[in-house]
Amino acid sequence: MGIGKIHRYLQLVFGLLLAPVLAGVPGAAVESAVPHPQAAKARPHKIVSLNLCADQLIVALADRSQIAGLTRYxxxxxxxxxxxxxxxxxxxxxxxxxxxxxxxxxxxxxxxRRNSAIAVLKNQHYSSLDLKSANDYDDIVASIRDVARAVGHPERGDAMIARMNGELAGLRKSGRGRVAAYYQRRGYLTGTGTLVDDLMTRVGLVNLAGKLGKPMLSQMSLEEMAVAHPDFIVVDSATQKIADQGTEMIHHPILADIPRIAIPQAWTVCGGPAYVKAARTLAEQISAR
Structure with missing residues (x-):
């Protein structure tokens, strides 16, 4: 690196260390410094994502030429x-x-605050958008709008939301009030107030965790699950084969008579366009039972 580049790099680091730290936690208000419409450079040219959920929306809404970096996931x-x-x-x-x-x-x-390596990044020299965690469809819509505006393509966000609304409008509530449990490796159960819970409600299912008064994430033994005996057990597609002790638990014979519904984790780990695919797959698999 030449002397000039080193000098510019040190100036940048020094400026960043003086600026306020990127703030916020999942669920906090969106912090956005979207360029003013009258600004000379209203559309960013070097966008960097700092988490998997941001990756999903940036790839879907920005031009490829605008993307300077995504996460390893x-x-x-x-x-x-x-x-x-x-x-x-x-x-x-x-x-x-x-x-x-x-x-x-x-x-x-x-x-x-979630990553010490990123804690040194400040927002003095570039705009920032701290995404709120999406725990329901309304949160997803809000995130799409925020990211679409931030990357300079609000019309793409509007079009995406319109498509999603249209597909969801025709979705059947095939669950008909039956009970389902989203059961994960090592007996973890997903509760209410989560994206998975919102998906269950949309297709007409009742979340077992909510019925039992469980928190957003809890553990439930095989014996407890067998006694509760939900109408369906929803699992991550990747756990359909036994790979270790964590996945072996989900396939225990004591649960063999409970129908399984599988959806990819990639569709539920973040709130984004994949929500529609997850909802449609849930509805279709329930109808097939």
């Missing part, structure tokens, strides 16, 4: 619904140095 098909579309785009390992080197003019994603 963006191209993992087990985690990311945009894994195929993200191929060929820059992927970062999670260090602050990578973000600084990219010299972004918009950073979208993770609160600094």
């Amino acid at each position: 963006a191209t993992d098909p087990a985690m990311s619904d945009v894994a195929l579309a993200a191929k060929g785009l820059p992927v970062f390992g999670g260090s602050a140095e990578e973000v600084l080197a990219a010299a972004p003019d918009l950073v979208i994603g993770m609160p600094a």
Whole structure:
């Protein structure tokens, strides 16, 4: 690195250390410094994502030429619904140095306090958008609008929301009030106030965790599950085969008579367009039972 580049890099780091830390936690209000419509450069040219959920929306709403960096999870098909579309785009390992080197003019994603490497990033030199965790469809719509405006393509956000609304409008509530449990590795049960719970409600299912007064995330033994005996057990598609002790528990013979519904984790780990695919798949599999 030449003397000039080193000097500019030190100026950037020094300026960042003086600026306020990217703030917020999941569920906090959106912090956005979207460029003013009258600004000379209203559309960002170097967008960096700091978490998987931001990856999904940036890939869907921004031009490829605008994307300066995604997280390492963006191209993992087990985690990311945009894994195929993200191929060929820059992927970062999670260090602050990578973000600084990219010299972004918009950073979208993770609160600094969740990652010490990112805690040094400040928002003096570029705009930032801290996404709220999406726990229901309304949150997803809000995130799509926020990201679409931030990347300079609000019309794409409106079009995406219109498509999603149209597809969901014709969705059958095939659950008909039957009870389902989203059962994960090592007996973890997903409760109310979550995206999965919202999906269950949309297709007419009752979440077992809510019925039993369980929190957003709890553990439930095989014996408890067998006694509760929901009408369906919903699982991550990746756990349909036994890979370790954690997945072996889900396939215990004591639960063999409870019908299974499988949906990919990549559709539920973040709130985004994949919500529609998850809802449709849930409804279709319930109807087939």
